[in-house]
Each structure stands twice: as structure tokens, then as C-alpha cells.
Amino acid sequence: MHLPAMGRRKQHLVLAVPEKSRRAAGRQRVGKLQDNLVGAVALRKYRLAVGLFLTWLAIMGVADADDWDSLDRQMCGYLEYLWENGESKGYGGDALSGVQHFLMTRRKCPGAWRLLTTWGRLELPSRAPPLPPLVALALAGLALSQGLQDFAAIVLVAFHCFLRIGEAFSITRQALCLDTNFCGIVRLGWTKGGKRRGAEEFTQIEEPCAGQLLLRALSLKGLSDPLLTVTAGAFRLWFDRSCSELGVGSCNFRPYSLRRGGATHHWQLHANMSKTVERGRWSCIRTARIYLQEAAATLLEMRLSPFVLDRLNTYAVLVGAEH
Numbered sequence: 001m002h003l004p005a006m007g008r009r010k011q012h013l014v015l016a017v018p019e020k021s022r023r024a025a026g027r028q029r030v031g032k033l034q035d036n037l038v039g040a041v042a043l044r045k046y047r048l049a050v051g052l053f054l055t056w057l058a059i060m061g062v063a064d065a066d067d068w069d070s071l072d073r074q075m076c077g078y079l080e081y082l083w084e085n086g087e088s089k090g091y092g093g094d095a096l097s098g099v100q101h102f103l104m105t106r107r108k109c110p111g112a113w114r115l116l117t118t119w120g121r122l123e124l125p126s127r128a129p130p131l132p133p134l135v136a137l138a139l140a141g142l143a144l145s146q147g148l149q150d151f152a153a154i155v156l157v158a159f160h161c162f163l164r165i166g167e168a169f170s171i172t173r174q175a176l177c178l179d180t181n182f183c184g185i186v187r188l189g190w191t192k193g194g195k196r197r198g199a200e201e202f203t204q205i206e207e208p209c210a211g212q213l214l215l216r217a218l219s220l221k222g223l224s225d226p227l228l229t230v231t232a233g234a235f236r237l238w239f240d241r242s243c244s245e246l247g248v249g250s251c252n253f254r255p256y257s258l259r260r261g262g263a264t265h266h267w268q269l270h271a272n273m274s275k276t277v278e279r280g281r282w283s284c285i286r287t288a289r290i291y292l293q294e295a296a297a298t299l300l301e302m303r304l305s306p307f308v309l310d311r312l313n314t315y316a317v318l319v320g321a322e323h
Helices: 020-030 040-060 068-084 089-102 110-122 133-145 149-161 165-169 192-197 208-218 232-246 256-270 273-280 285-301 306-321
Strands: 176-178 184-189 201-205
Touching: 040 068, 040 089, 068 089, 068 110, 089 110, 133 149, 133 232, 133 256, 133 306, 149 165, 149 201, 149 208, 149 232, 149 256, 165 232, 165 256, 176 208, 201 208, 208 306, 232 306, 256 273, 256 285, 273 285
Parallel strands: none
Antiparallel strands: 176 184, 184 201
């Protein structure tokens, strides 16, 4: 199986225009259709996973499959190998998806897909626990005490708007449309869900504190500069260290906990599942219901000591003091 070379690629919107020459020019900027089937991040994951699968075949002395049934059997054997050796289910899923992506086909390995489904049923994913509102405020306050306005803005906005961290990172000043009360619209651009639906996505800031902090952080940057320019790994390291400093390191919060915690808090506050699902931009209300109900149950089981609560409150009030 040949793996094409990787290239840096941006997603662009090609508007339907009447002039043939303009359409052709726009499509040349975007690239080939095949190069736009999946995003650059997914393509890197597919290359890695398929590369590991091909390496495993070579180690096992197995020749390349010459028909779909043979490939299915090879994929089944590889999934069993990953399962028995304690590897992540993600490697199996990426290998299967990568194979069908590079071979330009769909669902040609039914046996392997059934094994992957069984894997998911036997071993539930380790989801990021939801972040309570007090912890989100304390993280933002700690960031402000360190002079990190952009980190503080990301924490509050990701929690308040249920953003994925990558979405929060990429917010720019020209994407904001806030009123005098620091509430309004934020254009998120071509997000994960937006690409699937073929439309840019937006979110609404309804909390003045989050809007003001976001505007202040972006005022130090150019119109098209992203809110945060450090790597996701650097932010994750700060997040982990900050949770430990606040006394909640044992809770295993992750940056995605901001989105999950914000959505759970919104649902509990408004008691309106449809409103929360729409704000969170989920396409399936059934999946969102399971997601939120499980998160709410996790919050009920969470217990923080009086010492930790005092420490969280000490930093949480800094957010109010700054505004």
C-alpha cells in the first residue's frame, strides 16, 4: 500500500461563482478533491496508524493482500494483536479508517469493523471529567495572577461556549462582534462540525466577563492573529501544572474538561437539553444526552476538601477583581 507524501494544507471556502475561470482559479488554490477528503491532522494519524500496520505485516512475514477478503483477515489479526498487547483502540480505528482512505473505498473489511465495534463495547473510552465552574474560574484567576491574559481568556471562553481547545486557540480579533456589554457573536470558522455540514460555525458569548477578557487578550494581537500561539502541548502542560497547584490534580482534568464542564453546567442551569445541544453544536441529541448525563453523574460524585475549596475561591475572585 502506497502512502502519499504529507503536505501542509489549509481549508478554503470555494464559493459557487458563474465565471468558469474564477471557479477554476479558486479550485486550484484549494487543491485536488482527493487532497481534501480529510483534514491534515486526520491524515497524519492515518499515515502513522497504517504505517504501523504495514510494519506489523512485515514483521509477521505476511505478503500484501491481493483481495478484500485477505485484507479483512489481516486487519482482524492486527486488531487482535493490538488488543492482546494493551495498545490503544485508536490505533486500530485509525488503521482501518486509514486503509479505506488510502485505497479510496468504504467498509470493505466487515470482519475488522465488527471486531472494532466489539472492542468499543468491551472497553469504554476514558472521557475527560467535566470541570466544575469554580475550578474554571480559579484556573482563569491563576492565569491572570501569572500575567497570562490569553490563557485566562481561553479557559473562560472554552468553558462558557463549550469550545474545543483548538477552536478557542484559533479565535481572532476580526472574528469578534461584541456589543458594549461585551456580549455577542464569535465566528469559529471551519470547525470539525462545520466541515462536516459545509458551513462555518458561530458561537455566542452571553457572559460579559468572558467577553471582556477575550477582547482584552486579543487587543494585544493583530486582527488575524490567533488568540494563542503556543502549542497545544504547552497549554496542556500549563493546564496540568495549574490543576496541581490548585489542589485538583488528582481529578485528572484535561483541557477538554472545559467543554464538557461548561456544557454540563449550562444544562443543569437551564434544564433545557435542546438549548444545550444547540449551543454545543452537537448533531445527535441522543449522543449528547448520554454525554451530559454521564458528566452530571461524575460531578455529583466529585468531592473537594475545604482546604481545596478555599484555595479555588482565592483565585476565582481574581477574575472579578480584574473586571
